[in-house]
Amino acid sequence: MRKPYAALPLADLIGATIAESCARRGLASVEIVTHWADIVGDALAARALPSRLAWPSRPDSDEPGVLHVRVEGAYAIELQHDAPIVIERINRYFGWRCVARLALRQGPVTSARPRRKVRQEPDAAALAAVAERLGPFEDEALAASLARLGALVRRDTSARKRGGGA
Numbered sequence: 001m002r003k004p005y006a007a008l009p010l011a012d013l014i015g016a017t018i019a020e021s022c023a024r025r026g027l028a029s030v031e032i033v034t035h036w037a038d039i040v041g042d043a044l045a046a047r048a049l050p051s052r053l054a055w056p057s058r059p060d061s062d063e064p065g066v067l068h069v070r071v072e073g074a075y076a077i078e079l080q081h082d083a084p085i086v087i088e089r090i091n092r093y094f095g096w097r098c099v100a101r102l103a104l105r106q107g108p109v110t111s112a113r114p115r116r117k118v119r120q121e122p123d124a125a126a127l128a129a130v131a132e133r134l135g136p137f138e139d140e141a142l143a144a145s146l147a148r149l150g151a152l153v154r155r156d157t158s159a160r161k162r163g164g165g166a
Contacts, residue, residue, distance in 0.1 A: 032067075032090070039093045040086055047075045049109050053099070064091075064100035070107045079104060122151035130154065 032053070037045035048071040055065045067090065071079050079086070083102045090099045130150035137143035 031094075035093070039089055044079070044082075044086065047072045047109055048079055051105065054103075064097045066101050066103050067099045068103045068105060070105050070109055072109050073106055076104050076106050119152070122148060122155060126151040126155065 032039070032050050036050060040048075048069050050067055051070050052068045053065045054068065055061075056063045067087075069079070079102070086102060087099050091097050127144075127147050131143060131147040134143065134146055134150065137146075
């Protein structure tokens with residue numbers, strides 16, 4: 001049972017908030033926006049965002065819609081090439097053929113998720129210094145992991161003291 005003060009995922013909280021905005025743009029399901037990175041992958045989600053889903057003008061039509069996607073500059077060519085894969089992923093995610101094609105519009109894309117920093121591994125000297133300070137361990141893998149963790153913490157702490165951030 002969930003404790004009443006436990007944190008909730010942000011996606012659970014914003015769904016109702018952006019539902020009206022999505023409905024005005026033809027995106028009946030908020031999930032296509034909130035789970036865009038899960039549907040198409042982080043690499044594509046960093047460079048493209050769905051803007052609206054246009055359905056056929058006839059209400060009795062069984063044809064799927066056209067998903068309008070804003071995409072960064074030259075990446076549009078790559079997305080145009082990968083469009084069948086993206087369409088298949090979207091339709092598989094929702095469980096029915098809701099998108100037949102993509103309409104690409106070039107423009108700036110603000111990343112929904114902050115891009116992760118690629119953390120550089122500590123050098124051998126830093127690992128050796130921390131390992132020496134830790135002392136002997138029976139499990140070599142545990143010793144190596146703790147030495148790596150200690151070297152990363154030491155480097156981050158030193159960077160903060162110097163005012164350079166992490």
